[in-house]
Amino acid sequence: MDKINVILKKNQRMKKTITLILTFSALILGAFIAVIITFNDKDVDQGKATSQLFEANTPFYPSHWMDYQRAYPHDYIKPESYISAMREASVQKNGSRDLRLDWEFEGPTNIGGRITDLAIHPSDLNTIYVAAASGGVLKTTDLGNTWVNTFTEASTISIGAVAIDPNNPEVLYAGTGEANASSYSFIGDGIYKTTNGGDTWENIGLNASAYIGRILVDYSNSENVFIAACGNLFSIGGERGIYRSQNGGVDWEQILFVNDSTSGVDLVQHPEDPEILYAAMWERKRGLNSRDSFGDGSGIWKSTDGGDTWEEMTNGVPTGSNVGR
Known part of the structure; x- marks a missing residue:
């Protein structure tokens, strides 16, 4: 028991x-x-x-x-998911290259795609780089008689800007994603850099910038690279505004931010004083059936210390909620 x-x-x-x-x-x-x-x-x-x-x-x-x-189920397309899908598609495309058919261009020859930017070799005027809105970065070494697409291995071929290092023309930067807010501008996955005249390209960051309006390489110090980043067109936030790298694109810092729907769309450097920079900011956002291409965030900004500080220029230029690009 x-x-x-x-x-x-x-x-x-x-x-x-x-x-x-x-x-x-x-x-x-x-x-x-x-x-x-x-x-x-x-x-x-x-x-x-x-x-x-x-x-x-x-x-x-x-x-x-x-x-x-x-x-679905997020009710909006996450940019990081889009970029991931583009990179996966690029891997699949490159992996099946030997299986693809050979195509020969048959026309039409009387139309063309959008060209978003040009970069010309500073000492060899026969060498030109062309940034295409949906065609990569093309290069000619014979003043345009023949062209080669140098950007075939990247995951996106939508280019918003291209810039050549004035002190080392073998170094170029390409910003992916066309900055023009068309019906649907294809987004990019950041900044690419080549150190061999376009033979190979490497992604060096700003992957969430979506669209790039301008790239500027400091003529007095090639380590200083400035980017006008637009950010996503169909959503707020993200990497937008003016960015600067002081080590040739290894690291990036945001040096000008206006608001979560205002893009950095253009940049220019004073030809005699490299510390003076001007930046064009553009407030714009898109919906499936709506478009705002103006706002209080649009305007011209100036820096006199290489981008450390900025001041909006309001004397003699348009201001207010109706200012566009």
Whole structure:
């Protein structure tokens, strides 16, 4: 009888132990699920806020349905997901290159795509680089008689700007993503750099900038590189404004930010005083069926200390909510 009581007590203790373990496990699982739901809700709430901001009081169009299918469950397309998909597609394309058919161009020859920027070799005027809105970076060494696309290995071929180092013409920078706010400008995945005249390119950052309006290499110090970054067209935030690298693109710092929907779209350096810079800022945002190409954030800014500090120029230039690019 005593043995039976001992066995029963052991069974009861074991049941309590198992019950405690199951209860504790359920609590941990519940907390984990709650955290996941919280983060997902934040993403969804952010997407809804963006959607409501750009699409309020607009009718429902077929384009909405196409967009929502691709954005679900976040209600907006996450730029990092888009960039990841572009890079995966590039890997697949390059991996299957030997299996592709050879194509021969048959025309038409009376139309052309958008050219967003040019860079000319400072000592060899026969060498020119052309940035195409949806065609990569093309290079000619015979003043345009023949062209070679140097940007075939990158994950995106939409180029917004290209710049050549005036002190070392083998070094060039290309900013991906066309800065013109057309019906849909293809976004890029940051800044690329070549040190061999375009033979190879390397991505060096600002991956969330989406569109690049201008690249400026300091003629007095090639380590100083300035970027006018637009940020995402269809959502606020992201990497936008004026950025500077002081080590040839290894690191980047934001040196001018106006607001979360204002782009840095152009840059110029004083030809005699490299410390003087001018930046054009453009407030713009797009929805599926809405477009704002102006705002209080648009304007011209000036720096007299190489980009450390900036002051908006308001004397004699347009200001206000109706100012565009």
